[in-house]
Amino acid sequence: MNKRIEKMAENRAKLIVAAREAFADKGYSAASMDDITSAVGLTRGALYHNFGDKRGLLAAVVDQIDSEMALYAQNVGAQAADEWEGLLAEGTAYIEKALEPEIQRIVLLDGPAVLGDPSQWPSQNSCLQTTKQTVEGLISRGTLKNIDSEAAARLLNGAALNAALWVAASPTPKDVLPHAIEAFQALASGLLKKPV
């Protein structure tokens, strides 16, 4: 029973997949809603019914990607030797993830422009929450200086984000990436109470 809500969820998922592809490929504004819907055998009617408007669709896509990234970052962080290494690992993982064109285009470029500041997103930017928690743990354990955890998390993410943009846009990403990671870890070490 309830074949309708089942079908609806299925269509929503299909639309998000199609939108994700189109947004990544052409960018938000150049991606047409007719193309997205017809790619999965639906019409704009379905889109407006499910997501309200084009922004709503982008929000749904961003939310999905964001969740995936947070999950990934958490896994990477959990595998590190200690929590401090975990923070560094999370950061570099973030940089590497952000090298994917899809992430850049949708989450780092179009997302903020269309939806506004990431920290205000309904998805709450789960990625940010992850690092914030790690930072808090490290502060309470006396590893890090006693600074505002949200501030630290935001700046770390911002640094990593720009590092990724820079690396991706460079003609030789492979050569530049190590420099970016090195710089990131140097900056992060500024948060340590007792410098290495």
Place this chain on the structure above:
Amino acid sequence: MNKRIEKMAENRAKLIVAAREAFADKGYSAASMDDITSAVGLTRGALYHNFGDKRGLLAAVVDQIDSEMALYAQNVGAQAADEWEGLLAEGTAYIEKALEPEIQRIVLLDGPAVLGDPSQWPSQNSCLQTTKQTVEGLISRGTLKNIDSEAAARLLNGAALNAALWVAASPTPKDVLPHAIEAFQALASGLLKKPV
């Protein structure tokens, strides 16, 4: 003589002013070119002749703002006691500048989304160049660790930028700003060879 190029420069300037206002107010995509031109008694013909397309207009606006910011940052940095203090001062100046809605909307949100990575802009992001030079000076003097100067500059700017976005979006910017600045300075100190 040459009344024509004079008039043209004047019109260009007027259009940039109008565009700057419209972009800051409504955002890039919502700002209509008809509105911009009619606001200064011209038509879209003038706009397309001078800037090629809408993107070209945004590029011109961004270029102007960027130059202003670089000039400001340099002045602030030059007034500091030493070069290290100058770097910190530049960073906080950047954060404070980025609190202006105009800067945020045009340079930090719409700019990257429409024009792509800032470091590839024709204006070369003069602001970035300024910090890069400061960093190089500090490295050669042995104050900072020997890391890639461009990487350091990019990450510092990125951190500052996100700090500004965060502060501006917060319900109580005044209270949050000091935390942002504190975190920024902590991060920056990670670049120091001999920690304070």
Place this chain on the structure above:
DNA sequence: ATATTTCACATACTTAGCGTATGTCAACTC
């Protein structure tokens, strides 16, 4: 089991705004 309602989605239409092709008149050239 049939009638009724609901609602997920389709269809048709309106409108806004970018880009382009063409026109025009003042400013420079010869």
Place this chain on the structure above:
DNA sequence: GAGTTGACATACGCTAAGTATGTGAAATAT
């Protein structure tokens, strides 16, 4: 002062977002 250039205006087409309305299958009621 006739010809040419070029900065800008005018007019048009086209794409694409949003909206209002239609439709048929699934859920519910009788």
